[in-house]
Amino acid sequence: MSELIDVVLPEDQVEGTRSQVQRWLVAVGEAARRDAPLVEIETDKVTVEVPAPADGVLVEIVATEGTDVAPGAVLARLRAGAAQGGTATPAVAPVAGATAGTAQPAAARSAPSAGSPGRLSPAVKRLLAERGLSAESVRGSGEGGRITVDDVLAAAPAAGTRTPQPSAAPADAEPPADGVRRVPHTPMRRRIAAHMVESLLHTAPHVTTVFQADMTAVLAHRAANRAEFERRGHPLTLTAYFVAACVEAFRAVPEALPGRGLVVPVIRDAGRLDLAGIAAALGELVRKARDDALTPTDLRGGTFTISNHGVSGSLVAAPIVINQPQSAILGVGKLEKRAIVASEHGEDRIVVRPCCYVTLTIDHRVLDGHQANHFMDTLVRRLETWR
Helix, strand or coil, X not given: CCCXXXXXXXXCCCCCCCEEEEEECCCCCCEECECCEEEEEECCCCEEEEEECCCEEEEEECCCCCCEECCCCEEEEEEECCCCCCCCCCCECCCCCCCCCCCCCHHHCCCCCCCCHHHCCHHHHHHHHHCCXXXXXXXXXXXXXXXXXXXHHHHCCCCCCCCCCCCXXXXXXXXXXXXXXXXXXXXXXXXXXXXXXXHXXXXXXXXXXXXXXXXXXXXXXXXXXXXXHHHCCCCCCHHHHHHHHHHHHHHHCHHHCCCCCCECCCCECHHHCCHHHHHHHHHHHXXXXXXXXXXXXXXXXXXXXXXXHHHHCCCCCCCCCCCCCCCEEEEECCCEEEEEEEEXXXXXXXXXXXXXXXXXXXXXXXXCHHHHHHHHHHHHHHHHCCC
């Protein structure tokens, strides 16, 4: 009899405190190809696909859809070498602790056909919705006819002809009553909520300091260099300036980073990058986020967060909840023209300058108030004297 192979959740492919089986892409009894996606796992931040470790037939699902799983957990078992013409006895063994409300395993459903929603990755589903396409209208070039991102892009209608499809209500949404429809949170949304509550109420005593930054020097520098950065393929956003200013503030207040080395969330070794390098790293991360291509590795290892809440019109947000186990979070408010008093040549006068409020929320176990103020003073001076 062919060897049984465990399908294991890789320890280096998940990020967050919890992971949950979202969707099986192959049903029990179906053939699986080596390195082809087998199951989607939803973490606190991203959805990742676990591939089949070998050619074979899926003979047992250990972790059913909706089940929480830990890194290293066995998700399913394959019978190796049986992908061609092999048969298997379906088996489903829910993990300990699974509740009666757990979703039905893939073996209980008919196998999805090529190009059907059951075989679509999150990135593909988002692109289909954006371009007003149905899965049935796109020919898949992936394994077993699976639709890829490139397939959707190739089938997308010409610019200006998209007609987004209305979103369907979740199957488990409560029926309307008195004009109100209650839609339950997704598993990811529930975990994010629990994570934030844990941070604010049970882990880190939050303290927030608010400064105002005159962005005249930054905007002048951006106007003079934006075209050159664009030519090099690196969008010069204001966030890049804040990252660079934070680097200098970290050097002035190293207590903000518990541990060795300088690590800004996702952008690693930011202290070694110039503004162009920071802009390039940001541009790549934005591209991956828009393509739904961020991996857990892209989100791992952060100790400090920058939240540009001002893009949606917010002036001040305080306190912003710290993303554990990080140490602090910088909030950047809306950039707008304000009348301020400026001293020039020994005289005070009222001038109009582009300004924004910046807030720093710290974990009081890591920093004290005077260190937070020193950090912010360094950051603001860097922005206001940009060269």
